[in-house]
Amino acid sequence: MSDEGHRGDARLPGHETDITPSPEPHARTEDLPAEPAPEPGTGYNFAYLDEGTKRMIRRAILKAIAIPGYQVPFASREMPMPYGWGTGGVQVTAAILGRSDVLKVIDQGSDDTTNAVSIRAFFARTAGVAVTTRTAEATVIQTRHRIPERPLAEGQVLVYQVPIPEPLRFLEPRETETRQLHALAEYGLMHVKLYEDIARHGHIATTYAYPVEVAGRYVMDPSPTPKFDNPKMDDCPALQLFGAGREKRIYAVPPHTRVRSLDFEDHPFRVQHFAEPCALCAARGVYLDEVLLDDAGRRMFVCSDTDHCEERRAAGHRGEGA
Amino acid sequence: MALAPGLRDPVHDAQRVFRAVMDALARPGRVQALTLTLSPPAPLTPELAALALTLADADAPLWLDAPLSASPEVAAFLRFHTGAPVVADPGQAAFALVSDPARCPDFAEFAQGTPAYPDRSATLVLALDRLGEDGRLVLEGPGIRGRAHLSAAPLPPDCAARLAANHARFPLGIDLLLAAPGRLAGLPRSTRVTEA
Incomplete structure (x- = not known):
């Protein structure tokens, strides 16, 4: 049976309107079927x-x-x-x-x-x-x-x-301890972790x-x-x-x-930036996935959000790889 | 006296009531529509009954205020349809049903949760006469874009002060559901309430 058929069977006439305001909440009982639908x-x-x-x-x-x-x-x-x-x-x-x-x-x-x-x-x-x-x-x-x-x-x-x-969790494996840290709003460990990123890599990695x-x-x-x-x-x-x-x-x-x-005044939070637009829909300012094209290392970057990419292409946007 | 029936369609009616409760707590000050076909024994209102039948069970004890616990029919109705223990100590209840909000006990008498487990706290359901998105109560906090306004009656005489004290205990505290005929609003502990 198709999904369409399932949906049709499951819906009672007028049932979805139950939650809408009605001046007489009890008046509609007789209108409804006595048994729930299968x-x-x-x-x-x-x-x-x-x-x-x-x-x-x-x-x-x-x-x-x-x-x-x-x-x-x-x-x-x-x-x-x-x-x-x-x-x-x-x-x-x-x-x-x-x-x-x-x-x-x-x-x-x-x-x-x-x-x-x-x-x-x-x-x-x-x-x-x-x-x-x-x-x-x-x-x-x-x-x-x-x-x-x-x-x-x-x-x-x-x-x-x-x-x-x-x-x-990766800073303190014991659940009893992490519960205490949350209860006390003691999040110094997390800031130390981000700081160590900066100390090692020069930025929050x-x-x-x-x-x-x-x-x-x-x-x-x-x-x-x-x-x-x-x-x-x-x-x-x-x-x-x-x-x-x-x-x-x-x-x-x-x-x-x-x-x-979370961040620091001198190392504010920053998101990733992509130099090239999406190869299929030319979108900028979106998150891109890397797709390998062959064994020679050719690759392209395309929207990770497939619905967003399809909608843009349907609207006529074309990238260099499309 | 014959036992009044419960939700007509337990699966889907409970789902609709739950979504109204979820939206009410996620968007404090936004009044949700809640139309039901329940006719529980008085003084239990259809809204209080629907919320109890949707959320209470053997793992979630109920506490009833004085007018509700004075009615054996109410306790029989709730016990039969939810299977939830009806407890006398407000500190033991997951849900408290309050039919006379003007005489609601102090919020601190109900379970507040613990610092490690603030979720182990009560939800109070108050039966109101009126509920609107305008009025003297000014709400701010998670779920609210800027500010929201709420009018609700009847409430305990010192309700704004009680709500302020409840919010000051965050993340401990109780959560409030306000249920007027056909209407529902939520006041979670995260909401700052002041009187304009």
């Missing part, structure tokens, strides 16, 4: 997880939003994919997803790599939700290590897959998973996104949720929240 992908609950698990994850998400940047422990479940394939993000997405959502999944900016395709197919099958590759159309975007180039909008939710949620301070309190790992994307997290109109499945942590950045990349 779910797509029969045999699974909507979006795979059972309702008890969703409640537990939802409670963790609410506390994560109330305490921006703080890592809330949660009882991460085994998912039908291995740890490291985005089980944290998948559980967060499953807990928030509704029938009217439109889901986009990206892996290093790309909609068409294995991880992105299989997670998108997973939710199309277990939840019957509409899926898209277009950033502008999506209500929920699950991401592995990029933030889309197109600015996010109010009402969108960005769900990050996180491998190691603890920014201090951290290029991804670059630590940020959220709302002036907690230091947070933005997941292994390139530091190029850090400025997009600051004052972002979309809600940002982070799920780490193996490490069993959920954290969040509410919309319009100050997210500051």
Whole structure:
């Protein structure tokens, strides 16, 4: 059966309007069918997880939003994919997803790599939700290590897959100690680490998973996104949720929240710059991937965000390699 | 008396209620629509009932204020539909349902979390008559672009001072959900509240 057919079966007439204001909340009961509709992908609950698990994850998400940047422990479940394939993000997405959502999944900016395709197919099958590759159309975007180039909008939710949620983990391996450091807002270790970068390399050499301070309190790992994307997290109109499945942590950045990349007065935070534009769409000021073309070392640089690149090419932009 | 039914479509109704709660806490001062078909026993309002049925279970105990705990039907309804323990000590509750906000106990009586685990703290759900995006309460903080305004009634008489004290304890503290008929707003501990 096609995804289209699943979606058609799952929707009740007039059901999506339940949440809109109505002067008489009780008056519409008789209009609605008595039984809930059968779910797509029969045999699974909507979006795979059972309702008890969703409640537990939802409670963790609410506390994560109330305490921006703080890592809330949660009882991460085994998912039908291995740890490291985005089980944290998948559980967060499953807990928030509704029938009217439109889901986009990206892996290093790309909609068409294995991880992105299989997670998108997973939710199309277990939840019957509409899926898209277009950033502008999506209500929920699950991401592995990029933030889309197109600015996010109010009402969108960005769900990050996180491998190691603890920014201090490689400096202090004991969880009991890192908890204390966060409780005391004692982040000197992190500044020492950045300083040692400067002492060795002359500049801050951290290029991804670059630590940020959220709302002036907690230091947070933005997941292994390139530091190029850090400025997009600051004052972002979309809600940002982070799920780490193996490490069993959920954290969040509410919309319009100050997210500051750690730095020093004499070594201010800077993002990567690319000398050449995208070889396919000629975009500048975007994050580029290096693509090897042959054994002789020829290469080209193209947009990491495939949707952004395709939209630009559809609008007539052409790079030198197109 | 027969037990009143719970959410008509437990999976999707709970998801919609949760998204309204999530948006309310993520965007303090923005009033979310929350229309429901629940008819729980009085004085439990449909909004309080919906939030309890969506979020409480055996792992998340409920605390009921005096008017709610005076009604055996309310406790029976919540126990049956959520399976959550109903606790007498406010410090043990994950969610507190308050039908009479003017007599809400001091926020400090509820679980505040610990410095290492500030998430182990209560969420208070207040049943209000009115809720609007204009009014004397001025909100600033995460989730708010610049400033937001909120009017809410009835509230405890010293509510602004209580909210200021709650915010001063950040990252400890409680989080508030304000539920008027068909409307929902959130006041997480991260929000600075002043009176204009």
